[in-house]
Amino acid sequence: MQLDVFTLVPHAFAWLTEQRPLAAVLGTELDLRLFSYRDTTPLRAGQVDDEPYGGGAGMVLRVDVVAAALDAVYGGQPDQRVVALTPQGRQLTQEVVEELAGEEKLTLLSARYEGFDERVVQHLASDAISIGPYVLSNGDLPAMVLVDAIARRLPGAIAEESGAWESFSVALEGGLEYPHYTRPADFNGWHVPEVLVSGDHGKIDAWRREQSRKRTVL
Ligand SMILES: C[S@@+](CC[C@H](N)C(=O)[O-])C[C@H]1O[C@@H](n2cnc3c(N)ncnc32)[C@H](O)[C@@H]1O
Structure with a gap:
């Protein structure tokens, strides 16, 4: 399975990739690719977030930044499932994990601060998934939860x-x-x-x- 994660902190995933059973399937059953929005942002100085229209607290991950990241990797909109990690998504269960582990290719999108510009969820993602009814500071722990849960369902990960x-x-x-x-x-x-x-x-x-x-x- 090819599992792509778009994040602002690819290095945060280093710990996870050393852990079994994920480490056991890396490079064989699992091709985990980590991409930083910052590497492909069309904005200056690595900017990726912006203030919300209408005012209010916090910063929002821009739609053009996420589109540019997907474009750089897939040459446009990918033809695989693209999961936006958001507390407002479908709640993660083992059934959802089994469903996603059956995909040949899968993309996860992580956000931070106030979350995604809604057009990311509506137009760039095919799915929105929450790991539970609580709010974390960013989507990297949720992405790691999904990567780990999926990896252990791949052949050879565990007995x-x-x-x-x-x-x-x-x-x-x-x-x-x-x-x-x-x-x-x-x-x-x-x-x-x-x-x-x-x-x-x-x-x-x-x-x-x-x-x-x-x-x-x-
Ligand atoms: C602080 S949260 C944004 C919360 C958003 N303002 C709201 O009230 O629904 C920042 C990001 O962390 C991630 N995140 C936080 N909690 C999550 C959860 N329970 N499941 C999945 N992703 C989550 C998402 O990527 C989210 O966009």
Whole structure:
């Protein structure tokens, strides 16, 4: 998958690219390209934001700046999905992640301050996505959330079984994951559930599904 992120701080993504499982698919299943609006802005002195028409607080990311950035990379409007990250977008769920992870090419647009000139969302983006009902200072953390969530759904990112049985997976009927335990089996009198040390995989699977259901309806 080719995943392009337009941002004002491409270097902020360095940490993410060193983390597994993303690092495991970089250069093979995932081609992550980072572009700065500043490199292609048609304005002087690297300007990318401007005051809003009608007045009011804050600065707005200009439509001509975003259009120029897309033009420089794609030679016009890209024919892939272009996601504007905004708290006003469709809320991100695992279902949306699966949908986006199925794309061959995808573009993410990050903004800051007051956000995008609305014409970016209306005319340059095909989708608007929010990572939750709260406001962050810029779209870079939301972009990283999406990049990470998508990367772990790519082939080879994580053990197939691990991905298949995660919270919100089809195997768990969209529910929450069951609890995990590791050694020691007894710590301070806190015991690991007996079924997990029984070696009976039929019973273990049934217990896990039951726990998942209980957690989901709590
Ligand atoms: C301070 S926010 C702008 C908030 C906007 N003025 C509003 O009230 O809806 C700046 C930028 O951060 C990003 N952002 C902030 N919160 C977000 C969220 N929950 N989901 C996705 N992007 C978000 C978006 O790119 C947004 O344009």
